[in-house]
Amino acid sequence: MSEDTLGSAPPPPPVTPPTPVTRKWHGPSLVWLVPIVALAVGVALLIRAVLSTGPQVTIDFHSANGLRPGKTEVRYKEVVVGRVEAVTLSEKRDHVQATVRLDRSVSNIAVEDTRFWVVRPRIDTAGVSGIETLFSGAYIGVDAGESTKQRRHFTGLENPPFVLRGEPGRGFVLRTDDLGSLDVGSPILYKRNRVGRVVGYNLDPLIDELSVQIFIEAPYDKLVNPQTRFWNASGVEVSLNSSGLRVDTQTLASVISGGISFERPQGTQGLPPASDGTRFNLFPDRKAALAPPDGPPLRVRMVFDQSVRGLDIDAPVDFLGIDIGVIKAVRLDYDGKRKRFPVEVEAEIYPTRLGAVRNSLRQEGDDETRRDTTLLQRLVQSGLRAQARTGNLLTGQMYVALDFPGKVSKAELDTSTAIPAIPTVPGTLADVQPQIAEIVAKVNKVPFDEIGRNLNETLSQANKAISQLRPEAQASLAEVRRTLQSVQETLQRADRSLFDPSAPIQRNAEQTLVDLQRAAQSLRVLTDYLQRHPESLLRGKPDDAKIPASPASPERR
Amino acid sequence: MSEASSLQTGSQMRLYGCPTCGRVSQLLHAVPDGTFLQCPRCATPLYHERPRSLQRTWAYLIAATVLYIPANLLPIMSTSNVFGETLHTILGGIEELRTGGDWLLAVIVFIASIAVPLLKIGALLVLVITAQRRSRWKQVERAQLYRMIEAVGHWSMLDVFVVVLLVGTIRFGPLGGVMPQPGLLAFGAVVVLTMLAAGSFDPRLIWPEEKDDTRHP
Ligand SMILES: [Zn+2]
Numbered sequence: 001m002s003e004d005t006l007g008s009a010p011p012p013p014p015v016t017p018p019t020p021v022t023r024k025w026h027g028p029s030l031v032w033l034v035p036i037v038a039l040a041v042g043v044a045l046l047i048r049a050v051l052s053t054g055p056q057v058t059i060d061f062h063s064a065n066g067l068r069p070g071k072t073e074v075r076y077k078e079v080v081v082g083r084v085e086a087v088t089l090s091e092k093r094d095h096v097q098a099t100v101r102l103d104r105s106v107s108n109i110a111v112e113d114t115r116f117w118v119v120r121p122r123i124d125t126a127g128v129s130g131i132e133t134l135f136s137g138a139y140i141g142v143d144a145g146e147s148t149k150q151r152r153h154f155t156g157l158e159n160p161p162f163v164l165r166g167e168p169g170r171g172f173v174l175r176t177d178d179l180g181s182l183d184v185g186s187p188i189l190y191k192r193n194r195v196g197r198v199v200g201y202n203l204d205p206l207i208d209e210l211s212v213q214i215f216i217e218a219p220y221d222k223l224v225n226p227q228t229r230f231w232n233a234s235g236v237e238v239s240l241n242s243s244g245l246r247v248d249t250q251t252l253a254s255v256i257s258g259g260i261s262f263e264r265p266q267g268t269q270g271l272p273p274a275s276d277g278t279r280f281n282l283f284p285d286r287k288a289a290l291a292p293p294d295g296p297p298l299r300v301r302m303v304f305d306q307s308v309r310g311l312d313i314d315a316p317v318d319f320l321g322i323d324i325g326v327i328k329a330v331r332l333d334y335d336g337k338r339k340r341f342p343v344e345v346e347a348e349i350y351p352t353r354l355g356a357v358r359n360s361l362r363q364e365g366d367d368e369t370r371r372d373t374t375l376l377q378r379l380v381q382s383g384l385r386a387q388a389r390t391g392n393l394l395t396g397q398m399y400v401a402l403d404f405p406g407k408v409s410k411a412e413l414d415t416s417t418a419i420p421a422i423p424t425v426p427g428t429l430a431d432v433q434p435q436i437a438e439i440v441a442k443v444n445k446v447p448f449d450e451i452g453r454n455l456n457e458t459l460s461q462a463n464k465a466i467s468q469l470r471p472e473a474q475a476s477l478a479e480v481r482r483t484l485q486s487v488q489e490t491l492q493r494a495d496r497s498l499f500d501p502s503a504p505i506q507r508n509a510e511q512t513l514v515d516l517q518r519a520a521q522s523l524r525v526l527t528d529y530l531q532r533h534p535e536s537l538l539r540g541k542p543d544d545a546k547i548p549a550s551p552a553s554p555e556r557r
Numbered sequence: 558m559s560e561a562s563s564l565q566t567g568s569q570m571r572l573y574g575c576p577t578c579g580r581v582s583q584l585l586h587a588v589p590d591g592t593f594l595q596c597p598r599c600a601t602p603l604y605h606e607r608p609r610s611l612q613r614t615w616a617y618l619i620a621a622t623v624l625y626i627p628a629n630l631l632p633i634m635s636t637s638n639v640f641g642e643t644l645h646t647i648l649g650g651i652e653e654l655r656t657g658g659d660w661l662l663a664v665i666v667f668i669a670s671i672a673v674p675l676l677k678i679g680a681l682l683v684l685v686i687t688a689q690r691r692s693r694w695k696q697v698e699r700a701q702l703y704r705m706i707e708a709v710g711h712w713s714m715l716d717v718f719v720v721v722l723l724v725g726t727i728r729f730g731p732l733g734g735v736m737p738q739p740g741l742l743a744f745g746a747v748v749v750l751t752m753l754a755a756g757s758f759d760p761r762l763i764w765p766e767e768k769d770d771t772r773h774p
Pocket of ligand 1: 575597
């Protein structure tokens with residue numbers, strides 16, 4: 001169409017000419033509006049993009065674990081405020097450098113005292129913490145600084161910071177020997193309510209002690225006063241000791257991820273709140289936490305000439321039934337002279353737990369430890385001895401009892417070494433086996449067969465006598481009584497030997513004796529019955545034979 | 558088609574063919590400046606060289622070039638899932654495909670999204686510049702180039718289609734989805750503007766009138 005070439009034929013005569021129309025627009029073409037609009041749109045888009053991207057900062061971390069360029073988020077109060085753009089190795093290869101693009105909205109967050117750290121999922125035997133990071137991957141946490149000085153290069157923290165700025169509440173430090181299942185994020189519980197969290201922990205290699213940093217949110221931070229006791233409420237605690245089996249649980253959350261509980265001891269509710277950063281001890285359990293405070297422990301030694309199987313570290317030391325200390329070490333020694341293997345047990349006792357006894361028996365002056373040693377010296381002089389006892393027959397758990405056994409040879413507190421040694425007396429452990437054997441033997445000796453035989457004999461005799469000689473019936477009944485008396489005597493004998501107060505195990509034997517006593521009582525009832533109803537011996541023979549078989553309910557016949 | 562010096566072109570003879578109804582008319586009298594002609598039968602504007610063709614082409618081309626920058630710098634879409642939101646630029650997507658081992662896909666996306674628009678802009682620039690200078694350089698090749706640009710035009714919309722499809726189909730509610738981003742607007746605008754530029758370019762400009770060509774004998 002563009003080229004009108006019609007071959008060699010001459011052009012046809014002109015036809016109607018085109019109509020001229022006046023142009024309405026004379027200036028430059030309106031089409032130029034298009035690039036202007038495009039420019040405006042493009043610039044607007046770019047400006048918007050530039051405005052929405054905030055500053056770029058670099059953060060040094062020890063490891064790039066969990067940091068993925070383009071994916072890992074930066075979160076401030078759980079709000080995404082940026083993203084990791086690149087992760088590079090430092091020149092010296094000793095750390096990694098994460099390049100982070102912050103959102104424009106938080107561009108003022110990158111100031112002098114802002115802190116960054118990596119929140120990673122932690123999965124271990126204690127449970128899962130930072131569960132959300134399992135799905136989202138690790139992220140970088142931010143704590144906004146308050147400085148006005150801008151900064152572009154940061155060194156990331158290895159652990160989340162102690163307390164976040166601007167968060168109402170208070171931080172405290174707990175000292176402990178064992179972290180248990182605690183981890184960053186573990187809950188702090190008060191009456192099983194979550195009121196705070198573990199924000200970090202670190203091991204001080206100098207004093208070999210763990211410090212756990214916790215944060216209690218406002219307004220619960222006011223519940224913490226200088227007397228508040230904290231204890232580890234991690235998981236299910238099953239303890240088997242000389243006092244039996246004990247199961248303790250806190251909330252399900254703390255079972256999964258560990259936790260710390262606290263309580264204010266009775267009478268300290270009115271105290272003013274503890275100041276920020278106060279250090280507390282973290283007790284292993286509630287019982288330990290709420291026990292009255294113990295003064296400095298006194299180390300003592302005890303040498304036993306017997307097996308102490310069942311005497312474990314942390315077993316209690318008992319003074320007249322009061323728990324006053326704990327076993328710290330059990331060592332085997334060799335006594336060349338006597339060719340024996342004495343066992344040296346070391347324990348810590350808390351003299352303060354003696355209470356009034358301590359104050360009344362102590363000498364004035366000297367330092368605390370010396371005064372307590374003198375106190376111990378006096379007690380030993382009055383007959384105090386250590387004895388290894390079986391606390392639980394079933395498990396064989398033992399404890400050490402400090403007691404006054406009565407007839408003991410004179411002895412002194414051995415203060416020749418740094419740790420004073422309390423004289424010992426043979427413990428119950430050595431006696432337990434023969435004692436049990438003895439009880440069994442004694443129970444065996446109870447002439448049950450004889451009783452039955454005698455009874456039968458008596459009854460048949462009585463039967464015979466009564467049936468044959470009516471006047472002799474009384475005499476026969478007297479014989480029955482005598483036989484039963486002998487039964488009673490036998491049982492009483494058993495009673496006496498088993499109820500020896502020095503016998504350490506009475507419970508099981510007691511039950512046996514109660515049963516025996518019941519049997520004896522039944523026999524007594526029978527005798528009484530026969531006394532009142534002698535004619536019953538004369539009634540139908542088949543029934544007669546059954547009388548001894550059901551002595552407990554003779555009335556029902 | 559080479560020129561036939563013995564023949565006169567339509568414009569030399571002041572003949573106008575109506576592109577709509579096919580009627581041929583001849584301008585017999587000079588018309589004043591600022592007037593344009595229309596078909597006496599159907600009133601379609603008549604001209605030998607599309608008026609302001611170069612101007613329009615230039616305008617669309619400049620607009621396309623301007624928007625080509627944000628189209629490639631800005632994300633064209635964002636995908637969100639439970640892991641968070643991820644923004645995708647065209648180049649980033651290609652890079653992801655390449656590192657992911659999908660060489661072929663990366664090449665296809667690169668050609669459709671980066672190379673074709675860029676080549677179109679480049680080719681149109683060559684055409685308008687040579688037309689502006691009334692150049693007689695490689696006219697046949699330039700004509701082929703023009704036809705190619707027109708033919709390929711629709712296919713560089715591929716990305717836009719893909720994104721629009723994704724946005725429409727991938728919806729997981731709160732769990733995730735795909736959202737278009739400003740880059741897509743710029744990208745689509747580039748494609749449309751290059752098509753408009755190609756459309757407003759009058760290919761007759763490749764064949765300037767001999768009498769205007771001073772270099773020609
Ligand atoms: Zn027409």
